[in-house]
Amino acid sequence: MDKFQNLEKLLNYEFKDKNMLKEALTHKSTKAAFNNERLEFLGDAVLDLIVGEYLYLKFKNIDEGNLSKLRAALVSEKSFANLSAQISLGSFLYLSTAEENNNGRNKPSLVSDAFEAVMGAIYLESGLEKVKEIFIKILEKEYKSIDLKSLGKDYKTALQEITQARFGVTPRYELISSSGPDHKKIFEMAVFLNEKELARASGNSKKEAEQSAALIVLQRIEE
Amino acid sequence: MDKFQNLEKLLNYEFKDKNMLKEALTHKSTKAAFNNERLEFLGDAVLDLIVGEYLYLKFKNIDEGNLSKLRAALVSEKSFANLSAQISLGSFLYLSTAEENNNGRNKPSLVSDAFEAVMGAIYLESGLEKVKEIFIKILEKEYKSIDLKSLGKDYKTALQEITQARFGVTPRYELISSSGPDHKKIFEMAVFLNEKELARASGNSKKEAEQSAALIVLQRIEE
Numbered sequence: 453m454d455k456f457q458n459l460e461k462l463l464n465y466e467f468k469d470k471n472m473l474k475e476a477l478t479h480k481s482t483k484a485a486f487n488n489e490r491l492e493f494l495g496d497a498v499l500d501l502i503v504g505e506y507l508y509l510k511f512k513n514i515d516e517g518n519l520s521k522l523r524a525a526l527v528s529e530k531s532f533a534n535l536s537a538q539i540s541l542g543s544f545l546y547l548s549t550a551e552e553n554n555n556g557r558n559k560p561s562l563v564s565d566a567f568e569a570v571m572g573a574i575y576l577e578s579g580l581e582k583v584k585e586i587f588i589k590i591l592e593k594e595y596k597s598i599d600l601k602s603l604g605k606d607y608k609t610a611l612q613e614i615t616q617a618r619f620g621v622t623p624r625y626e627l628i629s630s631s632g633p634d635h636k637k638i639f640e641m642a643v644f645l646n647e648k649e650l651a652r653a654s655g656n657s658k659k660e661a662e663q664s665a666a667l668i669v670l671q672r673i674e675e
Numbered sequence: 676m677d678k679f680q681n682l683e684k685l686l687n688y689e690f691k692d693k694n695m696l697k698e699a700l701t702h703k704s705t706k707a708a709f710n711n712e713r714l715e716f717l718g719d720a721v722l723d724l725i726v727g728e729y730l731y732l733k734f735k736n737i738d739e740g741n742l743s744k745l746r747a748a749l750v751s752e753k754s755f756a757n758l759s760a761q762i763s764l765g766s767f768l769y770l771s772t773a774e775e776n777n778n779g780r781n782k783p784s785l786v787s788d789a790f791e792a793v794m795g796a797i798y799l800e801s802g803l804e805k806v807k808e809i810f811i812k813i814l815e816k817e818y819k820s821i822d823l824k825s826l827g828k829d830y831k832t833a834l835q836e837i838t839q840a841r842f843g844v845t846p847r848y849e850l851i852s853s854s855g856p857d858h859k860k861i862f863e864m865a866v867f868l869n870e871k872e873l874a875r876a877s878g879n880s881k882k883e884a885e886q887s888a889a890l891i892v893l894q895r896i897e898e
Contacts, residue, residue: 489739497727501720508717516712580803619842620871648843
């Protein structure tokens with residue numbers, strides 16, 4: 453079996469157009485006449501819709517904010533890199549020698565991009581239903597339980613990473629008020645950036661209130 | 676003809692499930708048992724894919740960065756609000772009295788959200804191809820020419836709006852260098868936020884270089 457056949461077997465899908473598969477596996481570092489960036493653009497939107505619909509149908513009673521939260525956990529670079537391991541995607545990539553020596557085959561960003569590109573290629577050839585079938589099988593194999601609790605994140609850390617990377621500043625949290633009896637206190641915390649209040653939220657502990665405030669900002673950024 | 680039939684005629688689509696259409700038209704201000712937020716979540720992803728694929732197929736030779744740029748112009752709140760006018764969507768919304776008095780029927784955000792929700796509802800009932808058919812017709816009626824030049828934006832203004840709203844600060848631009856003969860000078864400008872350099876870019880004028888630098892940051896935020 454040639455290289456492509458191995459991947460096709462792992463995907464349980466035979467590509468009609470092998471050139472399209474090759475394009476999906478080709479990193480821009482190769483400087484070839486084509487690379488997987490356009491297919492990645494398409495595949496990204498395909499997977500956003502598939503995961504969005506999957507969650508919409510699975511959770512009839514959760515609101516849009518929580519649907520977004522769940523999707524963000526499932527369609528991240530990290531998540532796609534994990535899913536890619538099921539089909540050994542890294543080993544099939546076309547990379548430059550430099551990128552190869554730089555451990556590119558194992559970089560989550562490269563593998564995740566190629567994963568999206570491969571799904572984009574299947575979409576172009578065979579349509580949405582075919583990608584759904586292939587992707588959901590991989591997704592459900594990876595995530596034994598898909599729900600808010602299992603996919604919950606440390607929102608403060610996530611927010612700090614974003615503001616640090618983009619603007620070189622760290623958010624600051626401040627206690628606004630606390631109320632209620634000692635055994636059932638409610639804390640209200642606000643999150644600031646550059647002296648500007650971004651959001652405030654309440655919780656049963658300072659930490660819980662901080663996490664909720666950070667989440668509000670993250671959702672606003674997402675929108 | 677009842678209310679729904681008028682909208683259905685404008686859309687050239689008859690809903691199988693009128694309750695789903697009603698949900699898509701119901702703003703959360705009504706405090707009804709349902710509102711259009713979940714369908715909007717779904718419709719947003721549907722339209723991202725439809726526009727992404729449309730651009731992917733129409734522009735065989737432009738890179739992923741420019742595909743993203745074009746899509747951002749077409750799928751914005753402003754764009755969807757404009758498209759909604761073709762089907763008089765504002766007049767079909769269910770709003771609270773307060774929102775009604777607050778001119779909610781004409782708010783771009785409300786109308787755009789409902790537009791996404793209506794497309795999400797058609798997707799659930801009739802699938803992707805049906806939404807494509809309906810949406811692309813509306814899109815092509817609105818945009819006589821879809822290309823980078825016609826859809827080009829003022830990126831500096833767009834960036835400033837974002838940083839001001841989210842972080843309370845305005846970007847600062849600084850000349851890094853200029854080179855070349857007087858009639859053919861190249862300017863390199865950098866954009867800073869909080870003394871942190873976010874990006875730099877070159878152009879035939881300071882303004883052009885600033886626009887390019889702002890665009891680099893906008894694309895990074897988008898990603």
